[in-house]
Amino acid sequence: EIVLTQSPATLSLSPGERVTLSCRASQNINSYLAWYQQKPGQAPRLLIYDASNRATGIPARFTGGGSGTDFTLTISSLEPEDFALYYCQQRKSWPITFGQGTRLAIK
Amino acid sequence: EVQLVESGGGLVQPGGSLRLSCTASGFTFSTYAMSWVRQAPGKGLEWVAATTDSGASTYYADSVKGRFTISRDNSKNTLYVQMNSLRAEDTAVYYCASRYGGIWYFEFWGQGTLVTVSS
Numbered sequence: 001e002i003v004l005t006q007s008p009a010t011l012s013l014s015p016g017e018r019v020t021l022s023c024r025a026s027q028n029i030n031s032y033l034a035w036y037q038q039k040p041g042q043a044p045r046l047l048i049y050d051a052s053n054r055a056t057g058i059p060a061r062f063t064g065g066g067s068g069t070d071f072t073l074t075i076s077s078l079e080p081e082d083f084a085l086y087y088c089q090q091r092k093s094w095p096i097t098f099g100q101g102t103r104l105a106i107k
Numbered sequence: 108e109v110q111l112v113e114s115g116g117g118l119v120q121p122g123g124s125l126r127l128s129c130t131a132s133g134f135t136f137s138t139y140a141m142s143w144v145r146q147a148p149g150k151g152l153e154w155v156a157a158t159t160d161s162g163a164s165t166y167y168a169d170s171v172k173g174r175f176t177i178s179r180d181n182s183k184n185t186l187y188v189q190m191n192s193l194r195a196e197d198t199a200v201y202y203c204a205s206r207y208g209g210i211w212y213f214e215f216w217g218q219g220t221l222v223t224v225s226s
Binding site for chain 1: 151152154219
């Protein structure tokens with residue numbers, strides 16, 4: 001099973017700041033990684049697929065990068081609605097696995 | 108508008124069974140692979156099971172293999188998961204989700220249904 005480790009667990013930032021979230025895979029997953037955003041009481045929303053492709057309707061301030069074992073999600077300028085939980089997910093091999101999440105909190 | 112609506116959750120005793128349903132609308136259900144993903148209270152996401160568009164192939168997390176069965180009825184636009192031998196650690200919100208095109212990410216999600224396993 002491929003383990004995804006996200007860091008940090010929590011980030012406290014202010015609107016307008018730039019932030020980079022990290023996801024590290026326990027083995028090479030090429031570019032087969034997605035990022036999701038989840039707000040309280042809501043289902044997750046797909047943001048980025050295959051490491052760097054924005055899903056339909058996702059604003060350009062969200063950028064994904066990386067390949068192999070190290071991946072990042074960068075939000076260029078935080079909007080109030082961006083404060084949420086973020087998860088990464090790999091599709092390289094079964095079972096599909098998710099990272100444990102990074103919470104983006106308002107400072 | 109795409110909609111996925113889960114139902115069938117509730118309180119069940121350890122060792123009991125439950126069947127969840129997910130009814131789809133707003134897209135051609137029979138052409139989409141589907142999955143169940145769960146989230147224990149206050150915890151992260153855990154993939155549970157998946158099936159191809161026809162239902163011919165199924166995949167399971169080790170934690171549920173042999174106890175859960177995913178299936179679908181394309182004539183009813185409905186996805187199911189039969190959950191047997193339930194344990195306390197199966198307590199979670201269960202989401203159904205559609206595959207993103209031909210790749211195993213999850214595009215559309217339901218609102219989730221809560222399953223609580225407790226005596």
